[in-house]
Amino acid sequence: MNKRQWKKKQGKYLPLFPDEYNLVAMTDAERKQAIDDFMAYREKYAFRKRYKDLKNDSKNGNILFYSYPVGATYAAIMKKMRDARLPRTNLEPIIVVQTLADLEAFYGTKEI
Known part of the structure; x- marks a missing residue:
């Protein structure tokens, strides 16, 4: 394919917008x-x-969008951050119920 044919073919593609953030943390081979x-x-x-x-x-x-895969170095950094967090424990949730009477008792009634 010569230069003119190649240039003409490049004009037959829809716009494709890649998300290039993941390219920053990739090695050259990746x-x-x-x-x-x-x-x-x-x-x-x-x-x-x-x-x-x-x-x-x-x-x-x-319009087409493309997202590059995550590189190995970025994945390793994210794994280190995920592993550095506090260990999960089984905590029971605390349920707080507040009524309108509680709010009026705390703030007082407002007269208009």
Whole structure:
């Protein structure tokens, strides 16, 4: 595929907005794999063979979103934070019931 054909093909994709936050905490190998997966997703779901289909989908507001997977380093940090919390204990919930009479007794009645 020459440059002109490649450029023409790139115009036949729906807008695809990725959430790139997870790319920050990835290693180089994970980032390369994530970008390859994104391009495969883009080719599978965002490509429209006919310009008419592309125009209709764009007009109807068909916008695609993509979220990159979480990297191993970010997952490890989150696991450390989750493990550092206090241990769970079996506590019974405390139920507090307050009536209007209790509020009036505390604040007093307001005369208008």
